[in-house]
Amino acid sequence: MPEQVLVAGETLVDFIPDRPGSLEDVSGFERRPGGAPANVAVALARLERPPLFWTRVGADPFGRFLEGTFAEYGVPDNFVERDADAKTTLAFVTHDETGDREFSFYRDGTADTRLEPGRIDDETLTECEWVHAGGVALASGSSHAATLDLLERAAAAGCTVSFDPNLRPELWPDEETFADSVGDALAHVDVCLATAAELAAIGCPGESPTEAARAVIDRWPVHTVFVTRGSEGAVALAADDAPWPADAVDQPGFDVDAVDTTGAGDAFVAGSIAALRDGRPLEDATRFANAVAATAITEPGAMTALPTRDEVATLLEEHRSAG
Known part of the structure; x- marks a missing residue:
């Protein structure tokens, strides 16, 4: 059986401010590795399942x-891949007193926008159980076509394909272009992980996160949807054709002292993939993913704050004992 996970997409350098505030007010930054797919790849490695990236x-x-x-x-x-003709993407992060953040990207023609279709060979895909990608790679350059090509071929190879729309408005000319691109990706996706705002942006609003998730399942061949809600936790919905039991769950978040929420969604994605690959039912997988995300926000930075399995287990045990 194939056992490998392949994560695809951008990697970049985040510059994290030395204090909360706007870019014009912050004077110092610390360099940190980042990029949503890169965070997912490292998070899986920290959870003892190093993927291909x-x-x-x-x-x-x-x-x-x-x-x-x-x-x-x-x-x-x-x-x-190393690109001799393009620079590495940079992103300057600002955050407020609660840890919520915004990004300013320097990504015009940079290396991560220059992925090319066909670079992942068919033999590699036959060895992959799971393939994951994100929406930023669709925003510009040849990476748009390369990402769609990968998702289509991964689905044809029988991989479980997951996708995070990861809306960054400053990277898109308008919301319609974002929605169209994400829709093209979801045509090849099994598992979608998104916020309610991202689902609304692709034409799947709902009076509740579960209704929004159902709208995705009704519109595309997606069988499982996770809707993340920050500190409130996450909702998950699996249809009858999912490889795990159909279910609708609403798992609360964990009460932790948030230092920096950068990368929390990526930690949740990795936790979900790891838990579902371990054979956990949807409710347990959602709780585990919430715990990975909650642990990740207790330290500054995205990648550098990602937890080990032992650290996640400690948080779960603390809340189990308290509850």
């Missing part, structure tokens, strides 16, 4: 920094 970095100091980071976390470099 297909991405592209510049042949510059920031690219070498990211390559070293992946090596440090045990993410294989088989599909980490």
Whole structure:
């Protein structure tokens, strides 16, 4: 049986401010590795399931920094491409007193927008049980076509395909273009992980997160939808054709001291993939993913705050004892 996970998409360098505030007011930043798919890849490695990671970095100091980071976390470099003609993407992060954040991207023609279709061969896909990608890669460059090509071929190869729309409005000309691109991706997806706002942006609003999830399942061949709700936890819905029992669950979040929410959604994605691959039912998988995300926000940074299985188990046990 195939056992590998392949994560695909952007990697970049986040510059984290030394204090809350707007970019014009913050004077100091700390360099951190980031990018949603990169965070997912490292999170899976931290959860003792290192995946393959297909991405592209510049042949510059920031690219070498990211390559070293992946090596440090045990993410294989088989599909980490180096682009001699493009720079590595940068993002400046700002956050408020609660840890909520906004991004300013420097991503015009950068390496991660230059993924090319066909770079992942058919033999690799036959070895993959699961393939995951995100919406930022659809926003510009050849990475748009490369991502759709990968998802279509992964679905044809029998992989479980998951997708995170990951809406970043500043990267898209308008919401309609975002919705169309995500819709093209969801035509090949089994598991969608999104916020209610992202589902509304692709034409699937609902009076409740469960209704929004149902709208996705009714419109595309998606069989499972997770709707993340920040500190309130997450809702998940699995249809009858899901490979795990059909269910609708609403799992509350964990009460932790939030320091930085950057990467929380990516931690949730990794937790969901890891739990479902472990054979956990949907309710347990959602609770586990919530715990991974909650643990990740107790430290600054995205990738550097991702927890181990032992750290997640500690949080679950603490709340089990308290409850």
